Amino acid sequence: MTHTTPPLRNGGQILIDQLRRHGTRRVFLVPGESYLPCIDALNEHRDAIEPIVCRQESGAGYMAEAYGKLTNEPGVCFVTRGPGATNASIAVHTAYQDSTPMILFIGQVGNDFIEREAFQEIDYRRMFGQMTKWVAQIDDTARIPEYIARAYAVARNGRPGPVVLALPEDTLWGEAQVADVEPRPRVHAYPSQSQLAALQERLEAAERPFLLVGGSGWTQEAQQAVAAFAERFALPVGVAWRRLECFDPRREQYVGHVGNAMHTALREQLEACDLLIAIGTRIGEATSEGYSWIASPVPRQALIHVYPDPEELGRVYQPSLAINADVVGFATGLETLVPRQSPRWAATTQAARHVYLDTLVPQQAPGRLSLDKVSHTVDRVLDGRGCISVGAGNYALYPHRYVRFGGLGTSLAPTVGSMGYGLPAAISSKLEQPERPAICYAGDGCFQMNLQELGVALQYRLGIVVLVFNNGMWGTIRAHQETDFPGREIALTFTNPEFATLIQAYGGHGEIVDDDDAFEDAFRRALAFAEQERLPALIELRYDADGIAPGQRLSAIREAALDRHYTQSTKGATP
Structure with missing residues (x-):
């Protein structure tokens, strides 16, 4: 086996090379002198990475977060230290609560100036600690590939979310001969056969079940599998707050958008259901309308909670059945479930569907423009x-x-x-x-x-x-x-x-x-x-x-x- 000696590169070149290897196609940035080597290194990747020059860091961060939602891959954003980082923090908080994969790179003062409150210096570990999955500072140029690979893995796997990496100037200007780290595929979590059997048993014993879908990480295949499951079992389906893309409203099983300002009949249906199957959603404050129609910590409804982060299962609601799986892995398992009898609640689902269709008729509004x-x-x-x-x-x-x-x-x-x-x-x-x-x-x-x-x-x-x-x-x-x-x-x-x-x-x-x-x-x-x-x-x-x-x-x-x-x-x- 022939081993090639890695070329001597500065930190900016190593970092941008690593982004390309991980499939980054676009970066959103507000330029800053604190990470100039990264900006310069983009010259060698004009054919693969498109830099989008934004006007303010919150806008750049939001664009990166939206990219994460659209692609299921980390949206990448570069900002300068201090004011740039604080402006971008709103997008990081959005990515955290929305479970969106994102990586924010922040220029940082050099290690020779650190802990002196140098120009625009902030300790980003303390600043971003509670709103990220991982925040770190790369102090060694030779370790940049390791940090980038880890950042992609953390942002994408489990419950997706944001990662923040601070880049000291001496790390970016420093040089090293270091090999790139190859990307690894996303890890999916799957339900066990016993969990799927328990789900079917509880479903077939229910009288008024409801399927609630939401969260992030969906693929077309996963959506189709969940939709087919809902159709086979004639389940009424709602989408969690602001997750309207998760289920096709033209399907006969769709009955509405669950959360703040939902229509009264849907709220009553949720309160009366005896089995709630929640896939991919935390059932947060907005979806639960202030934890009202579903109680915390012990819901009135039997709850089957499917979520990719085991720490979330049981944190707010104690489920009757907890399944640690992401939406892709869980959807794959659903393909094996077939009803053994005609669903008793089919007429209820149909009635709820008609009520939803009635809500599409425009309501009365004051003035000339409705x-x-x-x-x-x-x-x-x-x-x-x-x-x-x-x-x-x-x-x-x-x-x-x-x-x-x-x-x-x-x-x-x-x-x-x-x-x-x-x-x-x-x-x-x-x-x-x-x-x-x-x-x-x-x-x-x-x-x-x-x-x-x-x-x-x-x-x-x-x-x-x-x-x-x-x-x-x-x-x-x-x-x-x-x-x-x-x-x-x-x-x-x-x-x-x-x-x-x-x-x-x-x-x-x-x-x-x-x-x-x-x-x-x-x-x-x-x-x-x-x-x-x-x-x-x-x-x-x-x-x-x-x-x-x-x-x-x-x-x-x-x-x-x-x-x-x-x-x-x-x-x-x-x-």
């Missing part, structure tokens, strides 16, 4: 094509209710509820899936948190479509304020620019829509412009701010809260 009808039209025009991204805000409840998402890569939504996510995510989607429409839903406040990333859409000729919901206030917080402090609105409104004009500065097309009849034509024009010109298009939606969510009005929230406060005060009054 946001319900807007999303209903978006669903009809797209017909399952493309990707819709959202940030945080009540405006996101409209696509979540009315749009029937078409599978993997069609929904990018932060379960952590981070604002400013929608635009960077839409850009990442268009980079990864250039042939598919990329639609960003953004509140006027949410949009302005990262609107500078329109520069990326301009620079790389990305035809995204942005729908800006302009109501001149922090709407979600206003709804909370009216609930808790009715009639005392303060510090929640703002004056907006004319967004339809602003987009023109980025070479884009903009329109203002304030009437139901005008939206569809405007939306079709925006889609056509984005695809033909490969530049961003924006529709500014001006509507009655009283329409705060599907079927809800701020005025009604205030009135109900005032009535409640009055009742409470009279009960406490002296006769």
Whole structure:
């Protein structure tokens, strides 16, 4: 066997060579002098790794996180030390709570300056410790391949999540003759035959079962296997909060989106079910509506919890049957299960399906422009094509209710509820899936948190479509304020620019829509412009701010809260 001596390379060259070996096709970055050797090393990989130069580190981080969601591979982001790292931390937190594979590289002061509070110095182990799967600093140039290989393994395996690696300048400028470490395939966890047999036994003994799917790491094959299992057993299926891409809503078993603002009948069905099979989801606070329809630590329902991280099983809910498996491994096992008798709950599933279909009919809304009808039209025009991204805000409840998402890569939504996510995510989607429409839903406040990333859409000729919901206030917080402090609105409104004009500065097309009849034509024009010109298009939606969510009005929230406060005060009054 012939052994070749590795070439002498600096740390930046070693690192970028290693990224290429691990299949990295794109890196998102805001350049910084602290990691210049890495930037320079990209020159030798122009044919394989595309650098996307972003405008602010939170936007770069969000794009990398969205890449992780779209590909199941770690999204890679480079930022500089100190301010760059703190700006990017919001994306790391998003990746952690969303279980998204991601690797953040941060330039760091040299080891000769460490622990002196040098310029922009931060201890990243302490800073990121609770929001990552692993955070480390590479102090030895020769160990870079080892750290990169481990970072990919940690980010992808088990419950996916973010890894943060700090890169001291002397490590990057240092030189070493070290061999690359070859990548290893993702490790899948599978259920045992006894666990599958126990699942079938419990299922066939149930009267009102429910299948809840969510989490990350899904493949088309896994989705098809789970869908076939649900069809064989006539199971009602819901998707966990903001995991709308996990199950095709056009299938007869789909009964709705589980979590905040779900329709009443679905909540009642979940409360009444006697067996909950949860695959891939933690059943977090938003999905459980504050741990209400499913109790912690001991659920009222029998719970079969399937999750790739054994430490999660039993941490919040004590399951009747815990299965340590990821969605791919578990889906493979489901193919062996066949019902031994006709499912008794088939009629219940069918009834729940009809109720779900009724929720797709737009509800009444105040004013000339109905946001319900807007999303209903978006669903009809797209017909399952493309990707819709959202940030945080009540405006996101409209696509979540009315749009029937078409599978993997069609929904990018932060379960952590981070604002400013929608635009960077839409850009990442268009980079990864250039042939598919990329639609960003953004509140006027949410949009302005990262609107500078329109520069990326301009620079790389990305035809995204942005729908800006302009109501001149922090709407979600206003709804909370009216609930808790009715009639005392303060510090929640703002004056907006004319967004339809602003987009023109980025070479884009903009329109203002304030009437139901005008939206569809405007939306079709925006889609056509984005695809033909490969530049961003924006529709500014001006509507009655009283329409705060599907079927809800701020005025009604205030009135109900005032009535409640009055009742409470009279009960406490002296006769």
